[in-house]
Amino acid sequence: MGFYGDLQDLPLQDILYVLSSHGKSGRLTLSIPTDEITLVFHRGRVASVTTSDESLRIGQLLIDQGYITEEHVEQALALQAVEDGRTRLGDMLVELGFVNHQQIWKAVAAQFEASLFRILIQPGGTFVFTPEEVEIDEAFMEEIRIEPIVLNAMRMADEWLATHAKQDTVSLTDVPFVPAILDRLERPELDVLLAILNGASNMYDLAAKTGRSQEELDEVLDRLITLGLIERAQHPGAVPAT
Template sequence: MAVSGNLRSMPFADLMQWIAMSQKGGTLVIKGRRFTKKILFRQGLVEAVTSNNPREHLGYYLVGWGYLSEEELTRMLSLQQTQKVALGELLVQSGRMTRDEVDRIIRIKTEVTVYDLMLWEEGEFFLLDEDAPRREFQGLGLAVDHFLFEGARQADETRRIRELIADPSHIPSVVQAVDEASLSPQQLALLWELNGEQSIEAIALRCRVPVFEVLSFVYHGMRAGVFALKPPTDKITRIPGTTGASWKELIREAENSFTLGDLYEAYRQLCTVRDRFATVPDAVAQANALERKLEVEIAKTSLGSEVIVELALSLQEIGYLNCAPEEGFVLSRINGLYTLPQILPQLPGPKLKNQLIIHNLMQRGILKIQESRALGKRETTGPFRRH
């Protein structure tokens, strides 16, 4: 049975606790208004986290914290594609970073991604219930409680911070003397960067700490009257880790989606690569290779056999879902009477795409499959009549 719903009715903390107590495995996909995040579980433990928010990518920290340049990140991503090794592992093997440095960045990246979900008041979620991802890697093995207690604290403080500081692009400065003896070494380092020229995000990157740490420090300083805030500059600031990544980063995201079982998202991402980089032979070749892997995976399911698909939710419940136009069209053709081989030819677009849409709708608990019954016992008139 598909596990799915919306954070409006099941808050993220409750959802995480349920997965932990049930010792569930699989990939939890949460689709918000702007971003989609995925959390891989094994026996209720958090093993890995991915996000399509560029500020939650590993490259953001590697470049923003000064470990790699944009060009070096691009070369490392290319090397990763050929060697099929995790980027962090590649950095350790090449001597660019120590194991402790990589582990710290991955842990902070993971925590930041999950803590942000504590602030989400709505978002569709579904659990891709699979025993193991399609690629082996060394997981984190973190207990859910590791995230919930600190995440709840940060969420509460973030809501208070937002009353004074709208976002990290604002520029803090010191307006009164600060008792430096009362500050920790990290707070002292942050204080020395408050020069009235750098944004909160820039200070966090320079000091190699999560943005929340700087936001909290500045907020309490403003409450004490020793810090002030200026509005952001008009200058466009590029997000670290995004320059030059181009199609290689998109392919990497598509492969991550494939690995974690979100096949339709992988297909959408590879189509983006083919559309944007149609004149780049390597990009098209890798997108085509991933498409062939998707065809193999979908062939392993029941979507190519004589099965009948029907709605698993009421029409009223479906009306509350955030469905793409192509998903809505597919749903409009599902009536529980016809088999998939009869339905697929009536849908526009490639067969694989429509199979993946139906597969995704099943993963989300919107559709379900019933055992096929002999068509001879059914109505044989209409657009899907048997010839």
């Protein structure tokens, strides 16, 4: 039997505990203003994570972690299309010999944690769980443990909420910049800059749109400020970052 509701009424960590402890299989779709995330469960374990944010997709995370290249992802996607999408991208990459199961697990764990963090710092959102039988590699699933990932995501969210306030604003500078400077930026810097261009105006919005932790955002913003691309200001009453 499925269920649905508001994340303000039933916290995400409680939903995950119920699904995990009762060994449920199915799809949990979490909707927040900036993203839609789907967790596929197989007998109480997370089998896969999908998100509408390209920066958190499994292929991009594997690239960011240095396991594969964009060409590897393109090749796997091409073969996946031939099979009408029946094989998941991670499984296709393993079949092609580009990565192993442990590397896929690390990427899925990072994807899961970043998605949870993004939801936990949001003021609202909805959830829908639909029961469904899921076929998955049991040996692969043995590697994934929900509890430590959830606890770490909650710790990161608590730290972020305790040290940042919505009054802590970010904006582009008025000084024109040379387009070539974009070639000097790394992926996290491009993600943050794109989020600001798309309307993010404070640390809360940036964390929600990018899924980056407090430490990552502080480092990225410092680099962008040094390059003269953005400026950051704390209004009275904001809690300073530590």
